[in-house]
Amino acid sequence: MTDDGLVPIIDAFRVPLDHSSDSSGLERLVAEGRLRPDDIIAVTGKTEGWQPGETSRLDADRAVRSFLLDRGTRSADVINQIPMVFTTGGIGMLTPHVVVYTRTRGEPSNDSAGRLAMGVTRSEIVRPEWLASTQLIEANVRAIRAGAQDAGIDPSAIEYVVGKAYYPTQQDFTEARAAGHKIPEYDDKTLFRRASGSAGLAVAVTADGLAMPSADDIGEKLDLWTAKVAVSANPWEPVGGEGPQTQLVVMGNRVGAGGRLRVGHSAMADTLDIDALTRALRRAGLDVGPGPLSAEHRARVVAVYVKFSATPDGRLRGRRQVIENPQYVNQVKAALGGMFSAMLQDNLVWISAGATHQGPVGGGTVAVVVDVS
Known part of the structure; x- marks a missing residue:
């Protein structure tokens, strides 16, 4: 709290996307006087891409940054530092969308349970x-501590971390080895696990x-995990920031x-554990019952995050899964999209696969941001 008695206020707006470069919903919020572009500090989004080589994640990132540059007063350098966490795979009934988070100042809440605090942060350039x-874990730990400080909370009070981890390309590794660094040969799947796993373990630490x-x-060692994170990974993309x-x-x-x-999270025991959503909603402060949400509760849900991993042994609650199917993970994502949409009675859900050290093996994590006013 400052001398004027005002404190940070985090608000959020969830906006469907008509296409991957769509900023019309954000423009409408500005025209209605509900959103000031200069107040936006973070963006998360679900985009429509579902096949190799697609660019929907980059398109959405560039569209939002362009909107902020055109409609606000901040410089491109400042806008490029805003974290934007987009995940592809808008399949099944999932609707592509963004959630933009703003930070303003106002009166403190007298709620003893607290209100949402948010910090934004980036690691050093990944080598x-x-x-x-463990250097990537250590760099991420430093970044997370800085994010907690930006939010005004102790690291032990972190409820959830959403992010994007980047990892170097095979060419980067070739050049690093030529420069004298001893680096094992990693395939792309191993690189993904090490990059996203380093972020998950950093949150756990x-x-x-x-x-x-x-x-x-x-x-x-997948029995090391935290339920407080959803971080994906991919090679560096030419969007905001200095590098990977x-x-x-x-x-x-x-x-x-x-x-x-308020925000609440839960561990998802496996990909049938839809009650993880109920647990997260209750932790966030909504007194929801079993089954699909009522219209009143549905109106209070502002953002939903789901991170999952496919079963590693090919069995779900003892029953065989056809994991040999190259579309298996996308099919599970679509199934989870249906499950969560049915419970929420809303299909604006951020779902990402590859939950390495993020929730139990074969399960994952769930978090919700809700309106408790």
């Missing part, structure tokens, strides 16, 4: 040799007090913060 050690794992644990960094949005509930929002 290829870091993937062979920072928020849960996990002892620093060994380099050999990353992507392998982990970009993170850190959320918690802080007593004395202002606004209308």
Whole structure:
């Protein structure tokens, strides 16, 4: 709280996308006087891409940054530092959309349970040799601590972290080895597990007090996990920022913060554990019952995040899955989209696969941002 008695207020707006470069919904919010572009500090989004080589994630990122540059007063350098966490795979009944988070100032809430506090952060530039050690975990830990500080919360009060981890390309590794760095040969699937797993383990270290794992644990010792994270990974894309960094949005509930929002999370035991959504909603402060949400509760849901991993042994609750099918993960994502949409009675859900160290093996994590005003 400052001398004027005002405190940070985090608000959020969920906007469907008519196409991957669509900013018309944001323009409408500005025209209605509900959104100031200069107040936006973070963006998450679900885009429509579903096949290799598609560019929907980049298109959406560039469209939002262009909107902020054209409609606001901040410089391109400042806008490029805003974390934007887009995930592709808008399949089944999932609707592509963005959630934009704003930070303003106002009166503190008198709710003893607190209100949403948010910090935004990026790691240092990721070096290829870091993937062979714990250096990427350590860099992410530093970034998460900075995000907690930006949110005004202790790291132990972190409720959820949404982010995008980047990893170097095979060419980057070739050049690093030529420069004298000893780096094992990694295939792309292993690189994904090590990059996204390093982010998951960093949240576990920072928020849960996990002892620093060994380099050999990353992507392998899957009984090390946290329920407080959804971070995906892919090679660096030419969007905001200086280079391959982990970009993170850190959320918690802080007593004395202002606004209308709270966040809650839950571990998803497996991909049939739809009750994880109910647990997250209740933790966030909505007194929901079993089954689909009522119209009143549905109107209070502002954002939903689901991170999942496919069953590693090919069985779900003892029953065989056809994991040999190359479309298996996308089909599970579509199935989860149907499950969560049916419970929410709304299909604006952010769902991402590849939950390495993010929730139990074969399960994942769920988080919700809700209006408790």
